[in-house]
Amino acid sequence: MENSVRKLHSEQTTSFDTEYIDQKMFEILVKQLDMLYPTRQSFHLLDIGGGNGVYADKILSHYTNSRVTLVEPEETLLEKNRGHPNKELKCSLFQDLELVIPYDIIQFNWVLHHFISDSYEATKNIQQQALIKAFNHLSSDGLVVIFENFYEGILVRNLPSKLIYHTTASKALAPITSKLGANTAGVGVCFNSRETWHDMLLEAGFKVIVHIPFYSFGNLSQVKTRLLHLKDQNVGLLIAKKE
Known part of the structure; x- marks a missing residue:
């Protein structure tokens, strides 16, 4: 039985109506x-x-x-796209998308941490399956490109991932986590450490993986940071090549 994917409500996607890749990051990419x-x-x-x-x-x-080909499950965001003869729009979750042709580059810009299911284990499986699906539908020598926020644990590298998931995915805690600033409250979010994503890419079949660090950020209070076992929060780029 396939794991169901939780979808954010429309009002929870308003903060995503922006572009996080500035000119310097784009030039590096x-x-x-x-x-x-x-x-x-x-x-x-x-x-x-x-x-x-x-x-x-x-x-x-x-x-x-x-x-x-741009894939987006939220219609209100999809409607904001400008037309272009070389741009095709599809309203779908990646998990529901039937891929019939190979792509040369498959890109996830701060998306994988929103692939959420009803348990932490099922969530990690959905993320892993997304990378496998990408690998299987890349052309020869194709690339998967991932921009992500990496959450690094103090002693256990990926413990913050599990703690943040359980805190934000709980429907019972949603009124509290929402007031604390979690726009994914009641649905969940699952960040991972850089090394965890690296290992998942290897598991998916990729051999060549490039990591480009960009900057550190700290949007949580000292108390929250300690409770979540957080050492660092970093924005970075992973590019994996299919060989």
Whole structure:
């Protein structure tokens, strides 16, 4: 039996109507893509959870020979996309999406931590299956690109992942966690450490994995940080190549 995927309510997605990849980050990404894939040739990018399409438009503007298929389950975000002859929009969860052609690049921009189910174990399985699905539907030498917030534990590397999941996924605690600032309250969120994502990519079949660190952030109080066993919060980029 497949694990069901929890979906955020429309009002919980309003904070995602923004673009987190600034010009400097985009330039670093482009440099990596050009080194790892023959981007001078035409290529097809699958943008999972592409939201308002600002990132897809950046790709289409920079790589004029590219095509982008943008997948987004929230219609209010999908409707904000600008039209482009090389951009196709699909309203769907990644788990429900039937992939019939291989893609050259499959991208998850701060999306994987929103792949949530009714237990922590089922959630980790959904995340792992998403990476396996991406691997299986990449062209030869294709890339999976992941922007993520990495949550690093003090002694146990991925303990914050489990603690944050159980705190935010609880429907009983939702009124409290919502007031504390968790916009995923009652649905859940599952961040992982960088090493955990690295291991999951290896498990999915990838061999070459590049990590680009960007910056540290700390949006939690000292009390919350200690309760969640948090050592560091970092934004970074993972690129894995199929060989």
